[in-house]
Amino acid sequence: MNTAQHSGMxxxxxxxxxxxxxxxxxxxxQIYGEGRPIILLHGAFMTIETNWGELISELSKTRxxxxLELQGHGRTPFSDRPLSRATLASDIEGVMDYLNIDRADVAGYSFGGSVAYQFAVxxxxxLRKLAIISSAYKTEGWAPETNAAFKAMKPEFFSNTPMQTAYKAVAPDKTKWIPFLEKMIALAxxxxxxxxxxxxxxxxxILLIAGDNDGLNKIELIKTYESIAGATNPDPGVMPESQLAILPGQGHVSLMYQTQTIFSYLDSFLG
Known part of the structure; x- marks a missing residue:
């Protein structure tokens, strides 16, 4: 799903x-800061800066x-290679091998979150810890209206948008914009x-972060949380290792603008 547009200033x-x-x-x-590694996976049609610009500045103080930029996104070139979450998860492992990273925390937003789920499997x-922001591991995890929007997407919907501007600013071959959109829309x-x-x-x-109006099926979100954290906790004084945070008054786009709130959840969970 398309995403918030941070300036990265x-x-x-x-x-x-x-x-x-x-x-x-x-x-x-791109690598920032020093400390325990965390890998960030952006949303569909995004770049590192437009998705993570604000959060990187906070996370890199201690981490x-x-x-990464996934296949066809940003500076990573368009490829005729079949596009799948399994292949993208394999790419992440390959980058870890290249950078000599044995284990890492992984955080993914939207499309990047679905890839992060696949990587975990x-x-x-x-994987050390997993943070999923506004994403689902299956089609049913999205609201019916969201899935209908996925199927209705067309390349012309992205003309003259901030996403196209960001792509053209860094893409190694700017003529691949339409083929890139077509491949991503087909996958969606x-x-x-x-x-x-x-x-x-x-x-x-696992940390699950969502907005209360971000396009997810909240019933499936709760089922996901129960499956990873347990439906009941016999000792209310013991906090489960996995966590769920639902931010009020936030949609899929506005959620990623809540930099300090999201950082506070990530910092506490990953720490």
């Missing part, structure tokens, strides 16, 4: 950046932040399901 220059050659493509990454040994219209049992069997702690 407060984002400092990364301490390093470049391309990791993985799975017949080149995945662009090593590795922000495919590579549990590489396909039903997907990482698997209820697979998600329930994730052993890493």
């Amino acid at each position: 407060h984002l400092e220059k990364p301490i390093s950046s470049g391309y990791a050659s993985v799975n017949d493509t080149q995945v662009y990454y 090593k932040v590795i922000a 495919q590579y549990p040994e590489r 219209g396909e039903p997907y399901n990482t698997g209820d049992e697979n998600i329930a069997n994730i052993t890493s702690p």
